[in-house]
Amino acid sequence: MHFTFLGTGAGVPAKNRNTTSMVLTMPEYQGDTWMFDCGEATQHQILHTSVKLSKIKKIFITHMHGDHIYGLPGVLGSRSFQGGVDKLTVYGPKGIKDFIEISLSVSSTYLKYPLEIIELDEDGIIYEDGNFKVSVKELEHGITCFGYRIEEKDQPGTLLVDRLKAEGVMPGPIYRQIKEHAAVTLPDGRTLTSSDYIGPDKKGRKLAVLGDTRVCQAAVELAENADLLIHESTFSKGMEQKAHSYFHSTSTQAAKTAKAANVAALILTHISSRFQEDDQLLLEEAREIFNPTYLAKDFWTYELN
Amino acid sequence: MHFTFLGTGAGVPAKNRNTTSMVLTMPEYQGDTWMFDCGEATQHQILHTSVKLSKIKKIFITHMHGDHIYGLPGVLGSRSFQGGVDKLTVYGPKGIKDFIEISLSVSSTYLKYPLEIIELDEDGIIYEDGNFKVSVKELEHGITCFGYRIEEKDQPGTLLVDRLKAEGVMPGPIYRQIKEHAAVTLPDGRTLTSSDYIGPDKKGRKLAVLGDTRVCQAAVELAENADLLIHESTFSKGMEQKAHSYFHSTSTQAAKTAKAANVAALILTHISSRFQEDDQLLLEEAREIFNPTYLAKDFWTYELN
Ligand SMILES: [Zn+2]
Ligand SMILES: [Zn+2]
Numbered sequence: 080m081h082f083t084f085l086g087t088g089a090g091v092p093a094k095n096r097n098t099t100s101m102v103l104t105m106p107e108y109q110g111d112t113w114m115f116d117c118g119e120a121t122q123h124q125i126l127h128t129s130v131k132l133s134k135i136k137k138i139f140i141t142h143m144h145g146d147h148i149y150g151l152p153g154v155l156g157s158r159s160f161q162g163g164v165d166k167l168t169v170y171g172p173k174g175i176k177d178f179i180e181i182s183l184s185v186s187s188t189y190l191k192y193p194l195e196i197i198e199l200d201e202d203g204i205i206y207e208d209g210n211f212k213v214s215v216k217e218l219e220h221g222i223t224c225f226g227y228r229i230e231e232k233d234q235p236g237t238l239l240v241d242r243l244k245a246e247g248v249m250p251g252p253i254y255r256q257i258k259e260h261a262a263v264t265l266p267d268g269r270t271l272t273s274s275d276y277i278g279p280d281k282k283g284r285k286l287a288v289l290g291d292t293r294v295c296q297a298a299v300e301l302a303e304n305a306d307l308l309i310h311e312s313t314f315s316k317g318m319e320q321k322a323h324s325y326f327h328s329t330s331t332q333a334a335k336t337a338k339a340a341n342v343a344a345l346i347l348t349h350i351s352s353r354f355q356e357d358d359q360l361l362l363e364e365a366r367e368i369f370n371p372t373y374l375a376k377d378f379w380t381y382e383l384n
Numbered sequence: 385m386h387f388t389f390l391g392t393g394a395g396v397p398a399k400n401r402n403t404t405s406m407v408l409t410m411p412e413y414q415g416d417t418w419m420f421d422c423g424e425a426t427q428h429q430i431l432h433t434s435v436k437l438s439k440i441k442k443i444f445i446t447h448m449h450g451d452h453i454y455g456l457p458g459v460l461g462s463r464s465f466q467g468g469v470d471k472l473t474v475y476g477p478k479g480i481k482d483f484i485e486i487s488l489s490v491s492s493t494y495l496k497y498p499l500e501i502i503e504l505d506e507d508g509i510i511y512e513d514g515n516f517k518v519s520v521k522e523l524e525h526g527i528t529c530f531g532y533r534i535e536e537k538d539q540p541g542t543l544l545v546d547r548l549k550a551e552g553v554m555p556g557p558i559y560r561q562i563k564e565h566a567a568v569t570l571p572d573g574r575t576l577t578s579s580d581y582i583g584p585d586k587k588g589r590k591l592a593v594l595g596d597t598r599v600c601q602a603a604v605e606l607a608e609n610a611d612l613l614i615h616e617s618t619f620s621k622g623m624e625q626k627a628h629s630y631f632h633s634t635s636t637q638a639a640k641t642a643k644a645a646n647v648a649a650l651i652l653t654h655i656s657s658r659f660q661e662d663d664q665l666l667l668e669e670a671r672e673i674f675n676p677t678y679l680a681k682d683f684w685t686y687e688l689n
Contacts, residue, residue, distance in 0.1 A: 091462050092428050119458045120425035123397050145491040149458050153424045156450050157396050174490035181486045185479035186450040187527055222492055 080105040080284070081382045082309070084348060085124040087375040089313045089327075090146055092120065093352040096377055098146035101288070101309070101348070102130055103229075108210065114138040114154075115227065115288045115309075121150035122157050127378060133163035137206075139213075140171030141290025142224035148175070152182035159190040166193040170205055172223040173198050199225060202297075216301050218292035221326040226289035226301040236278030243276050284383055287342070291349060293323060294332045302340035307383055309375075310336060311349035316364040330361040334368035348375040385410040385589070386687045387614070389653060390429040392680040394618045394632075395451055397425065398657040401682055403451035406593070406614070406653070407435055408534070413515060419443040419459075420532065420593045420614075426455035427462050432683060438468035442511075444518075445476030446595025447529035453480070457487035464495040471498040475510055477528040478503050504530060507602075521606050523597035526631040531594035531606040541583030548581050589688055592647070596654060598628060599637045607645035612688055614680075615641060616654035621669040635666040639673035653680040 082103055088096030098118025105111050112134040114121075125132065135158065140148060151169070158167065169175060176196045183190070199205060199215055206213040210232055215225040238254055248254075248265065256263045257273045264270045287302040288309045302308040313327035322329050328336075330347060337345035347365060350358055358374060365372040373381065387408055393401030403423025410416050417439040419426075430437065440463065445453055456474070463472065474480060481501045488495070504510060504520055511518040515537055520530040543559055553559075553570065561568045562578045569575045592607040593614045607613040618632035627634050633641075635652060642650035652670060655663055667679040678686065 091465055092431065092458075094431055097428070119455070120428050123402070123425050123428070126397065126399055143490050143492065145457055145461050145487075145493055148491060149454075149487070150424070152450055153397075153454050160396055177486055178490045181482055182450075182454070185448050185483045186453060187448065188450055 080107065081380050082307070082346075083128060083130060083380045084375045084377060085121055085128070085130075086116075086118045087348045087350055087377050087379075088146075089311075089349045089351045091352070092118070092146075093355065095355065096350060096352065097121070097124055098149070099349060100124065100150060101375075102135070103286075104130065104134075110134050111136050113229075116141055116147040116290070117150040117154055118146045119149035119153075122153045124377065125154075132158040132161050133165065135163075136165060136167060138167070138169045138171075139227050139288070140169065140175055141218075141226070141288075142220055142222055143172055143174050143178070144222070144291070147290070148178060151179060152186070152188070155179065155183065155190065155194065156186070156188045159188070159192060162191075164192050166195065168195040168197060168206075170197045170199060172225065173200060214301075216297040218290055218297055219295045219326060220291045220293070224290040224292060226287060226292070226298060228285070228287045228301045228305070230285045231283030233283045234281040236280055239276050239278055246271070286383065287340075291327060293326050294328060294336065298336045299340045302336065302342050305340065305342045307344050307346065307381070308337050308340065308342040309346045309348060312347035312361050312365070313349055313351050315354065315361055330364040331368055334365035334372060337365075337369045337372070343371065345369055345372045346375050346381060347372060350374075385412060386685050387612070387651075388433060388435060388685045389680045389682060390426055390433070390435075391421075391423050392653045392655055392682050392684075393451075394616075394654045394656045396657070397423070397451075398660065400660065401655060401657065402426070402429055403454070404654060405429065405455065406680075407440070408591075409435065409439075415439050416441050418534075421446055421452040421595070422455040422459055423451045424454035424458075427458045429682065430459075437463040437466050438470065440468075441470060441472060443472065443474045443476075444532050444593070445474065445480055446523075446531070446593075447525055447527055448477055448479050448483070449527070449596070452595070453483060456484060457491070457493070460484065460488065460495060460499065461491070461493045464493070464497060467496075469497050471500065473500040473502060473511075475502045475504055477530065478505060519606075521602040523595055523602055524600045524631060525596045525598070529595040529597060531592060531597070531603060533590070533592050533606045533610070535590045536588030538585040538588045541585055544581050544583055551576070591688065592645075596632060598631050599633060599641065603641045604645045607641065607647050610645065610647045612649050612651065612686070613642050613645065613647040614651045614653060617652035617666050617670070618654055618656050620659065620666055635669040636673055639670035639677060642670075642674045642677070648676065650674055650677045651680050651686060652677065655679075 085100040086097030099116040100121040285305040286307040310333040312330045314329040316331040362374040390405040391402030404421040405426040590610040591612040615638040617635045619627045619634040621636040670677040
């Protein structure tokens with residue numbers, strides 16, 4: 080799976096950074112794509128990538144500020160226009176349903192796919208299936224703003240084929256039975272304990288995609304032991320007072336959260352246009368605290384192994 | 385005054401043509417700028433022009449399809465963010481008020497300027513001041529869609545300074561009195577009839593900016609004797625049946641309307657992405673019927689003398 084940043088700016092679009100949106104593309108799960116936030120012109124950004132609107136199955140909105148939602152009506156309409164037929168679910172704070180429904184209805188936009196809109200009002204698990212669990216916690220942004228934690232479930236290990244062959248068990252329908260049952264009786268009467276022939280579980284990946292926020296404990300909790308934390312960095316080191324007043328974070332604060340949460344990697348995004356020329360500064364400041372930090376750019380893709 | 389095309393595409397954004405928006409910039413009227421339609425990413429397009437959001441005083445929306453309105457919340461919010469304080473008036477069909485008010489309220493966007501929203505429901509004059517008269521007529525687009533006619537009022541001619549000097553009337557406060565009064569009595573007792581010393585009225589310019597439409601009589605009436613007609617050309621010659629079904633026009637139909645209305649120039653816009661490579665074809669087809677035709681492109685500016 081990989082993360083593609085469609086917009087990495089803050090507040091208003093700038094020439095080199097659009098307002099916030101990113102997508103998680105999962106080739107290992109039939110190419111399913113999950114979007115996080117959808118600032119204006121997200122569909123325009125997508126025109127320059129290999130992202131397919133029809134593959135977007137879920138859109139998670141962190142908060143209702145315009146730079147995170149104004150691209151939604153366009154993305155939803157164009158997904159239909161381009162032939163998307165699979166159900167799409169949008170998660171977001173209260174207000175998201177009104178915004179979407181009124182935007183679509185005043186513009187006489189009739190979607191050719193089922194659209195489900197789920198308004199979130201408290202911390203907890205918002206989605207779970209055989210492969211994933213998604214939970215939210217409220218951050219501190221002046222208005223309701225959620226951070227998302229995505230946990231891939233541990234996947235069963237692969238069959239230890241060499242060991243089976245050594246026991247004289249050759250490939251066939253029996254291999255599938257070993258995967259699916261705790262014990263299997265062979266035609267010759269022997270009973271195998273399946274776990275002896277299956278490698279260790281493949282640990283599921285964990286990631287945290289946070290909305291805009293001040294430094295807060297919920298951010299650390301959402302990111303705990305994650306493989307990747309995506310965190311805003313609207314301001315730079317030394318601007319902590321300003322960050323507090325405007326409910327945002329500095330590069331250094333994002334790095335401290337990453338360190339406290341013991342994540343494997345941190346990506347800084349939501350970069351103010353004031354750093355157009357010297358955005359590398361933010362990266363350097365964060366790396367002083369937490370070395371495996373990266374700075375997002377529009378159209379940049381990060382591979383999550 | 386000049387027209388700048390911010391988006392000249394149809395339906396959905398394409399790489400080279402954004403969805404519809406254009407602005408009329410009037411340096412001769414303190415730089416006042418009027419916008420017509422506002423598709424998604426209009427504010428992004430503006431970043432690449434000299435258009436100032438704070439100078440936009442009026443926005444005229446032709447109809448409520450997403451490709452003509454989804455950029456409004458962003459333009460309104462950014463105009464405030466960039467320091468716009470003058471009143472802004474938005475005109476459009478029923479629904480425009482709900483769309484704007486809900487988009488701004490769910491996103492906690494508080495404008496620092498007065499915003500007036502006027503919903504249009506019938507043909508007639510919608511605005512008039514000392515310099516302009518703006519009127520609308522409903523077109524044929526399946527949903528309510530208006531065409532706008534902008535008439536600049538005739539401006540009084542310039543003072544015939546040479547003739548005044550020949551009478552011994554030298555420059556001074558008296559020149560202003562001649563402009564402002566029908567007759568003026570000089571210090572030496574003579575009375576001048578002002579109209580003898582003022583050149584002929586300067587004819588006001590007339591332009592018609594139409595929304596999406598089938599061929600219809602209202603289009604011809606709106607454009608009558610205009611200096612400029614801006615007309616959609618979603619389809620090409622020979623696609624009249626399709627144009628009729630989808631409530632759009634072909635290049636040839638636009639040209640026939642221009643000819644019937646006796647306009648001085650026609651600009652084709654709202655070009656379907658199917659003509660990405662061969663959009664010049666539309667221009668050639670129109671010129672067969674009406675020679676002074678131009679094909680709009682994103683960021684192209686047309687000077688109206
Ligand atoms: Zn924000
Ligand atoms: Zn349209």
